[in-house]
Amino acid sequence: MDTDLTTRIANDPRYQQLKASRSTFGWWLTLAMLVVYYGFILLVAFDKPFLATRLGQGVTTIGMPVGLAVIVFTIVITGIYVRRANREFDALSEQIVKEALK
Amino acid sequence: MSRRRDSMRQLLTLAALSGVAAAAWAAGADLGQAEKQATNWTAITMFAVFVVGTLFITKWAAAKTKSAADFYTAGGGITGFQNGLAIAGDYMSAASFLGISAAVMVGGFDGLIYSIGFLVGWPVVTFLLAERLRNLGKFTFADVAAFRFDQTPVRVFAASGTLVVVAFYLIAQMVGAGQLIKLLFGLEYWIAVVIVGALMMVYVLFGGMTATTWVQIIKACLLLAGATFMAFMVLLHFGFSTEAMFAKAVDVKTGIATAAGKPAAEAAAQGFSIMGPGGFIKDPVSAISFGMALMFGTAGLPHILMRFFTVPNAKEARKSVLWATTWIGYFYILTFIIGFGAITFVLTNPQFLDAKGGLLGGGNMAAIHLANAVGGNVFLGFISAVAFATILAVVAGLTLSGASAVSHDLYATVFKKGNADSAAELKVSRLTTVALGIVAVVLGIVFEKQNIAFMVSLAFAIAASANFPVLLMSVLWKDCTTRGAVIGGFLGLASSVILTIVSPSVWEATLGNPKGSALFPYASPALFSMTIGFVGIWLFSVLDRSPRARQDRAGFLNQQVRSETGIGASGASGH
Numbered sequence: 001m002d003t004d005l006t007t008r009i010a011n012d013p014r015y016q017q018l019k020a021s022r023s024t025f026g027w028w029l030t031l032a033m034l035v036v037y038y039g040f041i042l043l044v045a046f047d048k049p050f051l052a053t054r055l056g057q058g059v060t061t062i063g064m065p066v067g068l069a070v071i072v073f074t075i076v077i078t079g080i081y082v083r084r085a086n087r088e089f090d091a092l093s094e095q096i097v098k099e100a101l102k
Numbered sequence: 103m104s105r106r107r108d109s110m111r112q113l114l115t116l117a118a119l120s121g122v123a124a125a126a127w128a129a130g131a132d133l134g135q136a137e138k139q140a141t142n143w144t145a146i147t148m149f150a151v152f153v154v155g156t157l158f159i160t161k162w163a164a165a166k167t168k169s170a171a172d173f174y175t176a177g178g179g180i181t182g183f184q185n186g187l188a189i190a191g192d193y194m195s196a197a198s199f200l201g202i203s204a205a206v207m208v209g210g211f212d213g214l215i216y217s218i219g220f221l222v223g224w225p226v227v228t229f230l231l232a233e234r235l236r237n238l239g240k241f242t243f244a245d246v247a248a249f250r251f252d253q254t255p256v257r258v259f260a261a262s263g264t265l266v267v268v269a270f271y272l273i274a275q276m277v278g279a280g281q282l283i284k285l286l287f288g289l290e291y292w293i294a295v296v297i298v299g300a301l302m303m304v305y306v307l308f309g310g311m312t313a314t315t316w317v318q319i320i321k322a323c324l325l326l327a328g329a330t331f332m333a334f335m336v337l338l339h340f341g342f343s344t345e346a347m348f349a350k351a352v353d354v355k356t357g358i359a360t361a362a363g364k365p366a367a368e369a370a371a372q373g374f375s376i377m378g379p380g381g382f383i384k385d386p387v388s389a390i391s392f393g394m395a396l397m398f399g400t401a402g403l404p405h406i407l408m409r410f411f412t413v414p415n416a417k418e419a420r421k422s423v424l425w426a427t428t429w430i431g432y433f434y435i436l437t438f439i440i441g442f443g444a445i446t447f448v449l450t451n452p453q454f455l456d457a458k459g460g461l462l463g464g465g466n467m468a469a470i471h472l473a474n475a476v477g478g479n480v481f482l483g484f485i486s487a488v489a490f491a492t493i494l495a496v497v498a499g500l501t502l503s504g505a506s507a508v509s510h511d512l513y514a515t516v517f518k519k520g521n522a523d524s525a526a527e528l529k530v531s532r533l534t535t536v537a538l539g540i541v542a543v544v545l546g547i548v549f550e551k552q553n554i555a556f557m558v559s560l561a562f563a564i565a566a567s568a569n570f571p572v573l574l575m576s577v578l579w580k581d582c583t584t585r586g587a588v589i590g591g592f593l594g595l596a597s598s599v600i601l602t603i604v605s606p607s608v609w610e611a612t613l614g615n616p617k618g619s620a621l622f623p624y625a626s627p628a629l630f631s632m633t634i635g636f637v638g639i640w641l642f643s644v645l646d647r648s649p650r651a652r653q654d655r656a657g658f659l660n661q662q663v664r665s666e667t668g669i670g671a672s673g674a675s676g677h
Contacts, residue, residue: 006659063379078428
């Protein structure tokens with residue numbers, strides 16, 4: 001790739017915007033995933049009785065919906081990223097490339 | 103107490119194994135003593151059907167495999183959905199299926215903790231790496247890690263990281279395959295290992311990535327269908343009430359404890375213990391370290407990273423991880439239900455138990471016996487055949503990524519300085535495939551009686567501590583230099599290997615040193631070796647004042663523009 005093209009893209013304010021918003025979004029979601037997962041692990045390590053508390057009369061414990069929620073959260077958060085990237089980031093980057101190659 | 107520690111180690115082992123590895127399914131030591139089963143003709147017939155089907159696919163794929171790009175990445179022509187299934191196939195190993203459902207049968211909730219550990223790495227891969235990998239790389243992750251650096255040293259490092267990870271995985275796979283087949287099909291161990299080696303070589307040699315991917319996709323569908331059927335049958339029995347399923351399981355466990363002579367209150371407590379976290383996580387440092395190895399190891403496994411180059415663009419790469427995450431998450435929910443189903447249907451049925459109340463064929467056979475209980479002999483044959491197919495598919499993917507590290511990174515880039523033609527490169531990769539296949543079979547036979555658990559945990563730890571830091575820093579950090587990446591990468595590699603060797607599971611359990619003599623007390627080195635890797639890369643990059651370092655930093659802008667926009671990225675080869 002020639003330097004001229006690189007410089008042109010790098011100086012495009014939309015490129016700056018794409019880079020900044022995608023990277024911020026990605027890191028925030030990463031942080032959210034880390035908080036949820038390590039929150040769960042620390043709960044397992046430090047407060048086992050809490051997760052083993054019965055919900056209502058039956059044997060089902062709080063841990064079951066919590067565990068399921070972590071799995072669902074993992075899928076949903078990936079979906080959230082992919083949705084925004086498909087709609088917003090792809091369009092933006094397509095614009096930038098099209099313009100730069102003109 | 104020591105029994106408890108053993109069982110904890112066994113669970114950790116299971117956890118390590120169930121990862122991406124179809125591997126090592128389950129503590130080799132356990133399986134080594136498992137007796138050979140009676141020859142199961144239904145299973146063998148079903149497996150033969152699978153093999154014939156996949157050989158046809160290989161024939162079809164062979165006609166399409168002409169260039170190095172076809173061989174390594176199926177010409178970049180796999181869709182996001184297909185690739186998602188293939189990635190999920192790499193993850194939903196025989197180990198995941200048998201190991202996790204067995205862990206749930208034994209420990210209930212604890213089994214869920216492992217599953218979650220394996221799943222949470224995927225979003226991180228999606229957010230930080232998947233698209234950038236696709237935009238920067240061509241065939242191997244070294245293409246990405248070495249993008250703006252001096253090619254030779256970085257490629258040598260990446261190829262070392264790849265080969266070490268692949269070697270440990272492959273041995274573990276072969277040993278696991280041999281043991282599993284001995285159990286399921288009643289074949290001799292060495293015959294099983296040779297069959298796996300030979301079939302894998304045929305897939306990879308002739309069909310390359312196209313055949314490997316399709317074998318993986320078909321197997322993933324079969325496994326998902328089989329597991330769905332089992333979970334459905336279990337839930338149907340309980341009128342789709344999970345409360346009823348849990349209640350019955352607690353009942354069964356309480357009954358077992360009572361039969362063992364426990365007083366009523368203690369038996370009830372033991373029965374209920376499956377509903378909450380048990381002995382899995384005792385010290386938080388091990389828990390976090392182990393979690394890091396699983397979470398970030400995923401992002402450093404060469405055969406997984408390679409899959410991002412099989413799709414045509416970044417958008418498909420992104421979609422493929424979403425599909426993979428969805429299928430894997432769904433699969434783990436199924437294995438959880440299957441584990442609880444096994445408590446009810448398997449532990450209460452004398453047909454599946456030996457004289458001491460243990461499972462016939464060993465603890466990891468929970469899902470296999472449940473298949474028999476809910477679907478009869480034909481379904482049992484189906485599930486056994488799928489478990490075998492699973493190992494084959496993962497072994498093929500591993501071999502392919504090892505072969506590409508040798509032919510693309512070492513031969514074409516380091517040795518030929520990028521001037522190798524596609525045909526010569528292809529020839530080298532095929533030769534490497536044969537060599538790796540033979541080595542895998544021989545080592546698989548040599549290691550038959552060894553505890554293979556540490557090999558898998560080592561593979562994860564190395565992937566997280568060497569490959570992942572170099573990849574992440576080279577892609578995201580402007581000031582990273584060749585020297586920093588190579589020194590830091592090797593420090594991560596060395597520290598993860600050394601800390602694993604002096605950890606209790608290897609130093610005491612495998613090497614036979616006395617209890618308590620291990621220098622490193624934790625279950626996984628990742629927390630420490632990953633830190634060493636990252637700090638090493640940072641420190642040696644910051645201190646690097648060489649002319650090469652200036653060039654490396656200057657190259658970042660170009661790399662970043664390409665990684666963000668995909669401009670100049672190698673596309674699908676058009677044919």
